[in-house]
Amino acid sequence: MTPDTKESRYKEYLEAYPPEQRYALPVLLDLQDAFGYVPAQATEDLADYLGCPAADLYAITTFLKVLSTKKQSGHVVTVCSGTTCHLRGKSQIRRAAEAALGIKLGETSQDGSFTLREEKCLGTCAFGPSMKIDDAYFTALTPEGATRVLERYEDGEDPEDIIASTPGAYGERPLYKAREHFDAHAAFNTMQQRVVLAGLDAKDPVSVEEYRAHGGYEGLCRALSMTPEAIVAEVEQSGIRGKGGAGFPTGTKWRNCLNEPAEPKYLICNGTEGDPGVYVDGPIMEGCPHAIIEGMAIGALAIGAEEGFLYVRSGYGKARERLQAAIDAALEAGILGDSVMGSGHKLYLRIVRSGGQYICGETTALMSSMAGKLPEARASYTVHSTQHGLFDQPTILNNAETLAAIPWIFREGAAAFRAIGTTGSTGTKVFFLTGRAANQGILEIPFGTTLRQLVFDMGGGVARGHSFKALLPGGPSDSVIPEKLLDTPIGFDELAQQGVQMGSGGMVVLDERDCMVEMARYHIDFLCAQSCGKCTPCREGLRQMSAILKRICDGQGRAGDLEMLERLGDVMTDTALCALGQSAANPVLSSMRSFRDEWEEHVRDHHCRAGVCRCDALSEGGAA
Amino acid sequence: MSEELTITIDGKPCTCERGEYLYDIAKRNGIFIPTMCRNDEIPEHRASCRLCIVEISEGGRTRIVTSCVYPVLRECEVRTSTERVKNDRAMLLALLHARAPQSDAIAQMNDALGDPSIEGFVTVDGEKCIACGLCVQACDTLGASAISMINNGTEKQVAPPFDMAPKPCIGCLNCARVCPVDAIPYEEDEYVRSIWNRNFTIAYCESCGKAIGTAAEVVHRAHENGEDVRFLCDDCK
Numbered sequence: 001m002t003p004d005t006k007e008s009r010y011k012e013y014l015e016a017y018p019p020e021q022r023y024a025l026p027v028l029l030d031l032q033d034a035f036g037y038v039p040a041q042a043t044e045d046l047a048d049y050l051g052c053p054a055a056d057l058y059a060i061t062t063f064l065k066v067l068s069t070k071k072q073s074g075h076v077v078t079v080c081s082g083t084t085c086h087l088r089g090k091s092q093i094r095r096a097a098e099a100a101l102g103i104k105l106g107e108t109s110q111d112g113s114f115t116l117r118e119e120k121c122l123g124t125c126a127f128g129p130s131m132k133i134d135d136a137y138f139t140a141l142t143p144e145g146a147t148r149v150l151e152r153y154e155d156g157e158d159p160e161d162i163i164a165s166t167p168g169a170y171g172e173r174p175l176y177k178a179r180e181h182f183d184a185h186a187a188f189n190t191m192q193q194r195v196v197l198a199g200l201d202a203k204d205p206v207s208v209e210e211y212r213a214h215g216g217y218e219g220l221c222r223a224l225s226m227t228p229e230a231i232v233a234e235v236e237q238s239g240i241r242g243k244g245g246a247g248f249p250t251g252t253k254w255r256n257c258l259n260e261p262a263e264p265k266y267l268i269c270n271g272t273e274g275d276p277g278v279y280v281d282g283p284i285m286e287g288c289p290h291a292i293i294e295g296m297a298i299g300a301l302a303i304g305a306e307e308g309f310l311y312v313r314s315g316y317g318k319a320r321e322r323l324q325a326a327i328d329a330a331l332e333a334g335i336l337g338d339s340v341m342g343s344g345h346k347l348y349l350r351i352v353r354s355g356g357q358y359i360c361g362e363t364t365a366l367m368s369s370m371a372g373k374l375p376e377a378r379a380s381y382t383v384h385s386t387q388h389g390l391f392d393q394p395t396i397l398n399n400a401e402t403l404a405a406i407p408w409i410f411r412e413g414a415a416a417f418r419a420i421g422t423t424g425s426t427g428t429k430v431f432f433l434t435g436r437a438a439n440q441g442i443l444e445i446p447f448g449t450t451l452r453q454l455v456f457d458m459g460g461g462v463a464r465g466h467s468f469k470a471l472l473p474g475g476p477s478d479s480v481i482p483e484k485l486l487d488t489p490i491g492f493d494e495l496a497q498q499g500v501q502m503g504s505g506g507m508v509v510l511d512e513r514d515c516m517v518e519m520a521r522y523h524i525d526f527l528c529a530q531s532c533g534k535c536t537p538c539r540e541g542l543r544q545m546s547a548i549l550k551r552i553c554d555g556q557g558r559a560g561d562l563e564m565l566e567r568l569g570d571v572m573t574d575t576a577l578c579a580l581g582q583s584a585a586n587p588v589l590s591s592m593r594s595f596r597d598e599w600e601e602h603v604r605d606h607h608c609r610a611g612v613c614r615c616d617a618l619s620e621g622g623a624a
Numbered sequence: 625m626s627e628e629l630t631i632t633i634d635g636k637p638c639t640c641e642r643g644e645y646l647y648d649i650a651k652r653n654g655i656f657i658p659t660m661c662r663n664d665e666i667p668e669h670r671a672s673c674r675l676c677i678v679e680i681s682e683g684g685r686t687r688i689v690t691s692c693v694y695p696v697l698r699e700c701e702v703r704t705s706t707e708r709v710k711n712d713r714a715m716l717l718a719l720l721h722a723r724a725p726q727s728d729a730i731a732q733m734n735d736a737l738g739d740p741s742i743e744g745f746v747t748v749d750g751e752k753c754i755a756c757g758l759c760v761q762a763c764d765t766l767g768a769s770a771i772s773m774i775n776n777g778t779e780k781q782v783a784p785p786f787d788m789a790p791k792p793c794i795g796c797l798n799c800a801r802v803c804p805v806d807a808i809p810y811e812e813d814e815y816v817r818s819i820w821n822r823n824f825t826i827a828y829c830e831s832c833g834k835a836i837g838t839a840a841e842v843v844h845r846a847h848e849n850g851e852d853v854r855f856l857c858d859d860c861k
Contacts, residue, residue, distance in 0.1 A: 059773055364801065534757070536672065543719075
C-alpha cells in the first residue's frame with residue numbers, strides 16, 4: 001500500500017525508508033528523535049505507508065522504553081540507574097533531580113522545559129553515579145552537584161559553559177581505553193591478553209590504514225583463499241565459543257548455517273547488550289569497528305551471505321557513528337561492496353538500531369524486531385535461527401565480541417588461539433570490571449584466569465577499609481558469586497560446575513556496604529520492566545517476586561517469604577518460555593543459596609546488616 | 625511424507641505423525657491437558673499461559689515441556705500429571721488467579737488443580753484478563769488487526785492503539801469469542817453491537833432475515849474476498 005491522496009506531515013520521515021515492515025523500528029526511532037515522541041497521526045501514516053496495522057506499531061512504541069507516546073520536551077534529563085550507579089547512590093541523585101525540577105520520573109514539567117527519565121545504563125559505570133542532560137554527561141555526581149547543575153540549566157545558562165565549569169562533565173560520553181592508568185596496580189594492564197581489544201588504543205579506530213598497519217584484514221585475505229568448508233573448520237578448530245553468555249560453539253553455529261540449502265543467508269552482529277552494568281560490546285564497537293567488520297566478512301564468506309546487519313543498541317550513538325564510518329571506509333577501500341577485496345564476493349553491511357531493552361538481545365526477539373515486529377520471544381523447540389532466522393532465512397547471529405575475535409584466529413591460526421585459555425574455553429574474554437572494585441574499566445584476560453586474580457590482582461580488590469562480599473557476573477539474570485568461589489578459573493564449564501554462568505562480561509564487585517537482598521530486588525525490578533511479558537511464569541512470577549522483595553526490604557518480611565521465593569523461582573526456571581525467563585529467578589535463588597543468613601536476618605529480625613534497607617527504622621516503629 | 629511414531633502418554637501407547645504437537649496427540653487419545661491460551665481456530669500457538677506443561681522423557685533426558693508447541697520427533701514417554709507438573713501448574717494457576725482475580729474460569733481451574741497453600745500474592749484488583757494474547761491473534765487472523773498486546777513486562781495488556789476506539793475494528797466479535805476468560809466486554813441488541821467503544825449496526829440477510837454479523841464485517845469480508853458487497857447469509861448466497 002502506498003500513501004494515498006492524503007498528504008502526510010510525517011512524509012519525509014517515512015519515505016526515508018522503503019515501504020516494508022522491517023523498517024518499522026527505524027522510522028519509529030527517527031520520529032522519536034525528531035518530535036520527542038511518536039505522535040498518533042504519525043503512527044497511522046506509517047501504518048498506511050508500510051501496509052501494516054497501526055496496532056502493531058503502537059505495540060512496538062509502548063513496548064520499547066526508548067519510544068514514547070507522550071511528548072518529551074525541553075531538556076531531557078536521564079538519571080543512570082545501572083548497577084554501579086545504583087550502588088553509588090543513584091536514588092539520591094534521582095530525588096535531587098525530582099526536587100530541583102519539581103517533577104517525578106517519567107514526567108515533563110508543565111512549561112515543557114524539562115523531561116526527567118531514567119535509563120539502565122548510560123555506559124559510564126566506572127565514573128558513576130551519572131546523569132545525562134540532552135547529550136552531555138555529568139559523572140561522579142553528588143546530590144548537591146546534581147541540584148547545582150540542574151539549577152544552572154533552569155537559569156538558562158549556556159550548556160557549554162556549564163559543562164566546562166563542572167568537574168566530571170563531558171560533552172559526549174567519556175570513552176574507555178584499553179589500558180587505564182592505575183599506578184598502584186600495574187597488573188590491571190600487564191595481566192591482560194589482548195586479542196579483541198588490540199585496537200582499542202588506536203589513534204583513529206575508523207581508519208583502514210591504521211587497522212591494516214597492525215595486521216588488520218590479513219585474516220580476511222587468508223579466508224578468501226579458503227573454501228567455506230575450510231573456513232568453518234578453522235573456526236571449529238579454534239574452539240571459540242559465543243561470548244554473549246551462552247557459550248555455544250561458534251564453529252557449530254556456522255556449520256549448521258553452511259549446511260542449509262536455502263538462500264539468501266544473513267549474518268547479524270549482536271551489539272545490543274542491554275544488561276545494566278555490562279559495557280563490553282559498546283567499547284569494542286567504538287574502539288575496534290574494523291575487527292567486527294572483518295569478522296563479519298569472514299563469516300559471510302563461510303556461509304555465502306551477501307548482506308550482514310549490525311544490530312546496535314539505540315543508546316550507543318558513538319558506536320553506530322564509528323561503525324558506519326568504518327563501514328564507509330571499508331567500502332571505499334574495496335574491502336566491502338560488490339567485490340570483497342577483489343574476490344568477486346559481494347558483501348554489504350548495514351547498521352540497524354535496536355530498541356535496547358534486555359529482551360531485544362534474545363535470539364527470537366531480536367529477529368522478530370528486525371523484521372519490524374514486536375521484540376517478543378517465540379516458543380520453538382525445533383526451529384533454529386541457523387535454519388529459520390532473519391526473514392525466515394538461514395542466519396548466523398554472533399555477539400560483537402565473538403566476531404571481533406575471528407580476524408585474530410585467521411591471522412594467527414586456530415592452533416595459536418587454542419593455545420590461549422583452557423581446554424573448554426579457548427581464547428580470551430573481555431570483562432567490564434566495576435561496582436566497588438578499586439580499578440575499574442574494560443579489560444581482556446585469557447580464559448583460565450581465576451576470578452580472584454581478576455578482582456584482586458587486576459581490580460585491586462575493594463577500597464581500603466572495606467571487605468569484599470560478592471561478585472555479580474554478567475547481567476541481571478546471572479548468579480551471584482560468593483568469596484569461596486573466587487578461585488574458580490574463568491571458563492564456561494569451570495563456572496557452570498560451580499553453578500554459575502559466565503554471563504556477558506559484566507563484573508560488578510560488591511563489598512560489605514551492599515545488601516544482597518536489596519541487590520536481588522534491584523535485578524528483579526529491572527527484569528519486571530525489561531521482560532517481554534509474554535508468558536505467565538516470567539510476567540506474573542516477577543510481579544510476585546518484586547512484591548515479596550519490596551516487603552522484605554521495607555522490613556515487612558513474613559515467615560514463609562523465602563520459601564515462597566524459592567518455590568516461585570523453581571517454577572519460573574522450569575516453565576518460562578525463553579532463556580531470559582528461565583534465568584530470571586537466578587539473582588534471587590543464587591543469592592539465597594550463598595547468603596542465606598543475610599536473607600533470614602531481613603525476614604526474621606527485620607535487620608539489614610549493610611544498612612541499605614529501611615528494615616530497621618520500620619521495625620523499631622513496630623511494623624510487623 | 626508423514627512418518628508414524630508410537631509414543632506413550634500416561635502409560636497409554638499413542639500413534640502420531642512425526643512433528644505433531646504433543647497436546648494434539650493427547651487430545652486425540654482422550655487425555656486431558658489443561659490449557660487457557662490454545663485454540664484450534666488459531667494456527668500459531670503463542671504458548672503463553674504455560675498450563676499445558678507435561679514431563680517428557682526422551683533420549684535419556686527428563687524435562688518439562690509445553691505440550692501445545694512441542695513437536696514429537698522420536699519415541700518418548702510423556703506424563704501429564706507428575707508431582708513436578710502438578711506443582712508447577714498449581715503455581716502457574718495461583719499466579720494467574722492473582723493477576724486476574726475477576727476471572728471465574730481461572731478461579732475454577734485453580735480450585736480444581738491449584739494448591740490452596742499458595743497464598744499471600746498481590747492481586748491486580750478488578751482484572752479479568754490473563755494476557756494470553758488469543759484475542760489479538762483472533763483479530764489478526766479472523767478480524768481486522770485492530771488491537772494488540774501493548775507495553776511489556778508486568779505492564780503487558782491488550783488495547784487498541786492510543787486507547788482510542790480502533791478504526792479498523794469491524795465488530796466481528798472474534799476477540800471476545802475466543803477469550804478463555806470472557807474478559808472482553810461487549811453489548812448488543814437487535815440493532816447495534818458495542819465493542820471497543822464503537823457501535824456497529826447489525827446486518828440481516830436480505831433474503832431470509834437471519835442476523836449475519838455487523839454491516840462493517842460484511843463489507844470487510846467482501847473486500848477481503850474481492851466480491852461485491854451483498855447482505856446475504858451463506859445459505860442464501
